[in-house]
Amino acid sequence: MMRFLTSLVLGAALLAGAAQAQNQPLRITIDEGIIEPLPYAAPNFVPDSPAAAEYAAEIARVLADDLTGSGLFREIPSTAYISQVTSFDAPVQFADWKAINAQALITGAVSVSGNRLTVRFRLWDVFAGAELGSGLQFAGTTDGWRRMAHKVADAVYSRITGEGGYFDSRVAFVSESGPKDQRRKRLAIMDYDGANVQYLTDSSSIVLAPRFSPSGDRVLYTSYQGGFPRIHILDVGQVQQRVLQSQDGTMSFAPRFSPDGQTVLFSLAQGGNTDLYAMNIASGQSTRLTSAPSIETAPSYSPDGSRIVFESDRSGTPQLYVMSASGGEATRISFGQGRYGTPVWSPRGDLIAFTKQSKGRFHIGVMRTDGSEERLLTASFLDEGPTWSPNGRVIMFTRETQGASGRAALYSVDISGRNLRPVRTPDGGSDPSWSPLQK
Amino acid sequence: MNVLSKLTVIGVLLALTACTNPADLGDGNAVDLNGAGAGAGSGLVSDPTSPAYFNQAIGDRVLFSVDQSTLSAEAQATLGAQAQWLLTNTDYNATIEGHADEQGTREYNLALGARRANAAREYLISRGVAGSRLKTVSYGKERPIEICSDEACYSKNRRAVTVLTTDLTG
């Protein structure tokens, strides 16, 4: 508000000062706008049969959930429509959509033949009266309808925002049930929106903090199977797991893949001291990266693999540090009051998300990689463990409620701090890890 | 509950077979004799050689202050008595579990629990218990015993618990 006013006044002064010649175009500068979801209309995709109509309705629902769920779009209810779309190839009546202030229009068609499902769509800029991008068709078996809907949403999202979508992605997490002191944890995986939950382990051992590989086909996690925390690696496709790192008398945890998927960073606790190691998955060779009496944990690679951000209490309280991927000197980057943990480098490389504890509250925040421009996005009794959406725009994390009936749940928030929302899971959930976009 | 049934089985087994090979605790063979609390299947508190005596009369746990892993005088006294007991009852080994309260990230608390468990282990070793008899494990904040979100509970959750074990398979 204030900024707007000052700019207004400033701008006014500037403009007043600049005399304009007669035939010069009038020049103005717009430097304040509004930030609100873009209103769009998505009439049900035109079906070619009654069976297709059912898919069309389901697809419309998933599409709307994706787009409005991003916080960047707002669906105009169909009750407001002036005209309907009854043919995919008919000319669009832009005036009718302008009238209801739909700025984008999604039209589509769904056809079913046997178990083959084909979804086509086009995206229109209503006010410009032009198509954004070109028509796109997805074809597959009917079982894949949900992914097709996500793909349509991803295409719409990226054409309008200019950055990749994140809807056709999955999330590995820990499904939690039972009271706090008898919590049962199972490794699970689901679509980013909470659909299609599958369990990958039973609850006989504590499992913690799954981490997707960069290609989305493997998951690292920590399991107490065998009595001590050790890092396991699981092939998502085959649901096959094995112990990746184990050494008697030690505990290993907080694993994370390198960007090329060939190395695993992790913490090893031995004799009460926790340090960072990097292990080549193929050879099993580990390299020690830190050797300080302090706790070093929660490492995360930069997207180019050259640096590592991690948490250390070498200064007396847990803070964030960045060092070369090969170890060596580390530079502290967090300087606010409070304790910092679980840093995660964004896929774009520009930000680091973290957990912050300050004055008895927990926050999820982001900062630039040099520690500047810290911004806290959330606050609650206990928020922790951020993970980035594939496009670096959204952060999912664990929120645990207070007290004896405390429960863990997954939430997501836009990196602007807007659009905080719960992610639905069958039971409680914690430690989310977002996969890359599916291929 | 699983642990309970295991415990009963173990109790019976213990009665039948004397423990052997206490030195070598393979993963998965360690048995939690303390878990069920008040002497279930592990002897009477009045019997100073029983795990029940260890757990209750001596005290199987020591507490820590926030973020700390240093042992208070009280904790040292408890651990001193634990060491005595272990020196006498050599059929038992121990796994020391380190725990943290829920304030703090999962990863940090795991590391912190490891520190606490190690502090207790080092103390027992300093009092003569063979290091080979003592394992450590950290549960971080995963296994609170008190579930309120107040210091009253937190203070009990910041603990290192000496869990007696025995190796059944030898």
Added chain:
Amino acid sequence: MQTGTKISALAHVTLVAWAFLGGAFRSDPLPFEVQEVSVISAEEFAALSAPREAPEIIPQPVEPEQPTAPIEQPAPVEPAPEPEPEPVRPEPQPVARPEPEPAPQPVEPTPEPQVPSEAPSLERPEPETVLLPEPPGKRPKPRPVERVAPEPVAAPPPDARPDPVETPPVSAEQGAETPQPEQPATAPEEATDRIEPEADPTTEVAPSRSPRPKTRPQQPTQTAETKPAATPEAKPAAKPEANPAPASQAAETRSAVNDALAEALAATEEPAAAPAPTGPPLTSGEKDALRVAVSQCWNVGSLSSEALRTTVVVSVRMNADGTPDTGSIRMIESSGGSSGAAKQAYEAARRAIIRCGAKGYKLPSEKYDHWRDIEMTFNPERMRIK
């Protein structure tokens, strides 16, 4: 609906030939791109996953004893048989259900080998990556290209407000969203705590929607300032009068923009009066009114962060009635971002110009010569979230 549910009972998906897309969207007249999304059918899935043994479960590695051995090199446990590059992912449980359906029946009983007993297999008959570019079912019909329908629309339906200043209930949605059963209070708190003293004290974390540009220079400054940590919504103070009453709005021929414009004019008159030369050019008040009017439709809420670093200069030829000539809008330069980002930024700017100008900007008709051609610089620097 049931079909949907039925189908989703399998839900499993595998590959898609995203490659097809190649990322580049050409904007030629309606080309069509096709992607194959291959999924495996129920039968296939069942066949795959049923009786097969999981290949083999690598048992716990045997570990050397010696607990206290110092470790520089944690022992390699075993060479990792790398999974093949693009494994399809069959689901572990044949009975996967689509929705948030709790499907907790899977593997519970198997304690030791943590692999679900019905561990599925890998082999999938379905051809991977079927890149067969399915011919578009119907050949895309050439489409009437530009159909600008500039004539103002008659009576918009009740719940569609042509008002560019329309206020989608964003905040309401948020409120509705967050009330989680056990945690009703969290959402409101968010905004409050966000601005922690030691954190970046700025307001970059904008409230759920940005306050609309206000017109009155003097008053609001303080208000906004003093309530940074107030309720998530700064809006009560922010936009009182810009919203005409719904009733009047429907009937009113003048759009809210014009109202705002008029207000802006009124408001800026005094300050402008002194420096502005009297004469043919627009007064600064008039220019500011235009600026404010366009600002109200310049929605950067759905722009990528890169597009939010991109400044675009857009030219537009105006009609004498104050409406923009939609076809004349061009991007004449951009800076700060890739061409892709510039395109998104330009599209948002174009939407702003067209949308808020639909009823005509309030510009003095006797000075048409001075505003027939306009170059607008859209600089999002202040709007970005970093």
